[in-house]
Amino acid sequence: MTTATSKRLPSPWGRLRARARDHRSLTILAGWAIVASVLPVIVMIPPLSTFQPESLWIDGFANAGVFILLAMGLNVVVGLAGLLDLGYAAFFAIGSYAYAFGASPFTNLQIPFWPMLLVGAVVAATLGILLGAPTLRLRGDYLAIVTLGFGEIVPAVFLNASAFTKGTNGIGGIYKPELFGFQFTLENPVPYYVAMVGVLAITMVFLYRLQGSRLGRAWMAIREDELAAASSGINTITTKLLAFALGASTAGLAGVFATSKLTFVGPGQFGFQVSFTVLAMVVLGGMGNIWGVATGAFVIYTIQAVLLKELNQFFAVLHVPILQSIDFVQYQYLLYGVALVAMMLLRPEGLFPSSRRRQELHATSDDVADVPPPTEALGA
Amino acid sequence: MTAAIIDPPPGGDLILQARKVTKAFGGLIAVREVDLDIPRGAIISLIGPNGAGKTTFFNVIAGILDPTSGVVELGGRRMVARPVRAWLEPVTWVLPAVIIGALGVLAYQASPTAGGLIVLLALIGLIAMLLAAIVRPAWYRVLLERFGVFKSARPNEMVRAGIGRTFQNIRLFANMTALENVQVGMHLKMKSNAADALLSTPRARAEETASVASALHYLELVGLKGRGDQAARNLPYGDQRRLEVARALASEPALVLLDEPTAGMNPRETREMTELIGRLRRDLGLSFLLIEHDMKVVMGISDRVTVLDHGECIAEGTPDEVRRNPRVIEAYLGRPPE
Ligand SMILES: Nc1ncnc2c1ncn2[C@@H]1O[C@H](COP(=O)(O)OP(=O)(O)OP(=O)(O)O)[C@@H](O)[C@H]1O
Ligand SMILES: [Mg+2]
Numbered sequence: 001m002t003t004a005t006s007k008r009l010p011s012p013w014g015r016l017r018a019r020a021r022d023h024r025s026l027t028i029l030a031g032w033a034i035v036a037s038v039l040p041v042i043v044m045i046p047p048l049s050t051f052q053p054e055s056l057w058i059d060g061f062a063n064a065g066v067f068i069l070l071a072m073g074l075n076v077v078v079g080l081a082g083l084l085d086l087g088y089a090a091f092f093a094i095g096s097y098a099y100a101f102g103a104s105p106f107t108n109l110q111i112p113f114w115p116m117l118l119v120g121a122v123v124a125a126t127l128g129i130l131l132g133a134p135t136l137r138l139r140g141d142y143l144a145i146v147t148l149g150f151g152e153i154v155p156a157v158f159l160n161a162s163a164f165t166k167g168t169n170g171i172g173g174i175y176k177p178e179l180f181g182f183q184f185t186l187e188n189p190v191p192y193y194v195a196m197v198g199v200l201a202i203t204m205v206f207l208y209r210l211q212g213s214r215l216g217r218a219w220m221a222i223r224e225d226e227l228a229a230a231s232s233g234i235n236t237i238t239t240k241l242l243a244f245a246l247g248a249s250t251a252g253l254a255g256v257f258a259t260s261k262l263t264f265v266g267p268g269q270f271g272f273q274v275s276f277t278v279l280a281m282v283v284l285g286g287m288g289n290i291w292g293v294a295t296g297a298f299v300i301y302t303i304q305a306v307l308l309k310e311l312n313q314f315f316a317v318l319h320v321p322i323l324q325s326i327d328f329v330q331y332q333y334l335l336y337g338v339a340l341v342a343m344m345l346l347r348p349e350g351l352f353p354s355s356r357r358r359q360e361l362h363a364t365s366d367d368v369a370d371v372p373p374p375t376e377a378l379g380a
Numbered sequence: 381m382t383a384a385i386i387d388p389p390p391g392g393d394l395i396l397q398a399r400k401v402t403k404a405f406g407g408l409i410a411v412r413e414v415d416l417d418i419p420r421g422a423i424i425s426l427i428g429p430n431g432a433g434k435t436t437f438f439n440v441i442a443g444i445l446d447p448t449s450g451v452v453e454l455g456g457r458r459m460v461a462r463p464v465r466a467w468l469e470p471v472t473w474v475l476p477a478v479i480i481g482a483l484g485v486l487a488y489q490a491s492p493t494a495g496g497l498i499v500l501l502a503l504i505g506l507i508a509m510l511l512a513a514i515v516r517p518a519w520y521r522v523l524l525e526r527f528g529v530f531k532s533a534r535p536n537e538m539v540r541a542g543i544g545r546t547f548q549n550i551r552l553f554a555n556m557t558a559l560e561n562v563q564v565g566m567h568l569k570m571k572s573n574a575a576d577a578l579l580s581t582p583r584a585r586a587e588e589t590a591s592v593a594s595a596l597h598y599l600e601l602v603g604l605k606g607r608g609d610q611a612a613r614n615l616p617y618g619d620q621r622r623l624e625v626a627r628a629l630a631s632e633p634a635l636v637l638l639d640e641p642t643a644g645m646n647p648r649e650t651r652e653m654t655e656l657i658g659r660l661r662r663d664l665g666l667s668f669l670l671i672e673h674d675m676k677v678v679m680g681i682s683d684r685v686t687v688l689d690h691g692e693c694i695a696e697g698t699p700d701e702v703r704r705n706p707r708v709i710e711a712y713l714g715r716p717p718e
Binding site for chain 2 (some may be wrong): 133213218225230233
């Protein structure tokens with residue numbers, strides 16, 4: 001039943017899809033290679049090329065990559081394991097500060113960027129486990145509240161431990177990456193873009209592998225019914241911790257990358273807006289579907305970073321009096337809110353849902369299994 | 381089908397032994413001092429009117445509810461009982477770390493490096509405790525016993541100890557396919573970990589392929605051949621019940637707890653389920669504890685029957701003995717008018 005035994009020859013498209021299914025990792029890498037080479041071409045075509053010069057586009061795409069990473073990581077926690085985490089930015093902060101400590105004049109250390117990616121991921125995962133251990137026994141709403149608290153506490157710690165973090169001033173002059181003697185610079189965003197695509201592609205391969213594994217099934221089982229999962233032999237506590245740790249490690253990666261590009265880190269970068277934005281990306285993109293979440297993050301980031309700015313200029317040029325005076329960038333969270341509400345009403349499964357969630361959210365009453373008739377008989 | 385009467389040999393091969401199990405929900409005593417022995421390879425039924433406490437007793441045995449008093453032993457090992465000094469557990473975690481951490485903070489005044497190292501040590505201690513609890517639960521349990529702490533086994537530990545179960549109100553993983561549901565049941569039989577999955581090692585891939593084959597086998601066993609690709613939520617009610625049985629069997633249990641496995645089934649489905657239970661006992665030597673309202677099923681396949689009413693065990697014996705017991709008839713039909 002897993003291998004369809006149809007007599008007629010499958011179409012070339014069907015054969016391609018079957019191939020892609022059998023070689024998923026290669027398909028993902030190829031997909032990223034194609035996307036990464038097409039994007040720079042697309043932004044040279046008129047409507048987009050008039051918005052901003054190509055190097056700014058590429059720079060924006062590299063930044064978008066940070067949010068794609070964050071969204072893919074949060075998707076493990078929220079989309080797969082079903083744990084509502086409202087303080088995800090905490091792990092982004094931890095990864096960022098890890099890189100700042102490892103490679104800045106402030107600590108006098110200069111650990112290279114590439115191993116620091118791993119260090120950032122491991123440190124974030126460890127703290128994810130430490131923060132998760134006492135809280136993951138909580139369910140649903142309570143977990144959401146506690147993670148919200150962590151999301152506030154972690155930046156507050158970085159803010160107040162000023163002996164170690166320079167407090168509000170933040171840590172500056174952080175070293176930029178280097179690859180085989182080639183120094184990344186602020187002027188040229190292309191190396192960041194390429195490196196980011198590499199990190200994204202590899203992360204996505206890993207996440208797809210996890211999702212299809214014994215562990216991924218255990219996460220989904222917990223999301224569907226925690227008690228039944230435990231009664232099937234799943235250690236729900238450690239399995240949830242692993243989801244938390246893996247989600248956190250992805251955020252750690254994102255933090256290291258973002259900091260190496262910005263060359264500065266301060267506690268103000270990790271407020272609730274970050275957690276919220278990433279959660280909105282996951283929900284709008286389509287919880288549980290990795291490509292969907294990545295695309296959702298990309299679209300939302302691009303709209304926010306480019307199109308809203310463009311909208312201001314657009315209306316300034318048109319001389320529409322009311323619209324001219326509105327700063328659309330300021331209304332970005334309002335727009336998120338409206339988009340989320342509209343989405344929940346019209347397409348609750350997100351833009352690119354996994355087939356599972358689409359079924360779940362569009363069940364008609366016919367699909368629901370019949371309620372059994374009562375059977376109470378002492379027919380001895 | 382007449383039941384073979386299995387008298388448990390004294391102190392013999394009991395797979396499960398429940399002693400004076402009591403469970404109270406506030407003022408309501410749902411189960412009161414119930415004893416139950418399950419010999420290896422036996423089919424034992426638990427019957428009683430609605431609200432008698434059958435499901436509650438099940439949940440105690442499965443490690444879901446802690447009993448108010450009483451003990452459940454598996455193969456002579458105490459698995460479930462009222463927790464003792466449970467409050468000590470977080471203390472054993474936190475107290476050493478707090479003490480060492482405080483020392484570190486004090487030492488920081490004298491020498492920042494030494495202080496920092498000691499605080500790091502406290503953190504490492506905390507992580508080590510966590511790792512012990514995750515990676516070596518057995519060691520961790522022994523460690524806790526040193527402090528006189530007893531915790532009942534959690535549901536997943538009961539599965540590891542060889543108990544599989546189904547639920548009265550079906551609890552499948554509704555949005556996963558039937559095949560995936562059974563694969564989740566195999567969780568403990570599979571060994572590949574997160575690292576295997578990340579690297580897609582040959583071991584992980586071979587295990588995954590084998591698990592699909594094995595899951596298909598269980599689906600066929602319960603009569604769900606060809607339904608593997610369907611989402612569990614889309615299966616008809618009777619098939620959902622069967623899928624729950626398949627998922628429970630997939631953990632390769634020695635004892636299977638079935639909570640009303642034939643509820644909502646038509647006579648033919650009921651007969652098939654009854655035959656399946658008999659066949660599993662005969663072929664695989666599985667033991668069963670069955671909650672059942674359908675007396676034809678109970679009388680047909682049980683070796684012994686335990687009757688609960690208002691939480692109390694009012695009768696225990698062979699199906700024939702129980703059927704004739706006046707207290708049982710009274711519990712079901714009410715006291716005959718004087
Ligand atoms: N979690 C709970 N909290 C409070 N009371 C409960 C709880 N679970 C069960 N009870 C009560 O305990 C009693 C026994 O319930 P239980 O579900 O064990 O009965 P049962 O024998 O399985 O009945 P049925 O044949 O209807 O399934 C009932 O009065 C029920 O209301
Ligand atoms: Mg019941």
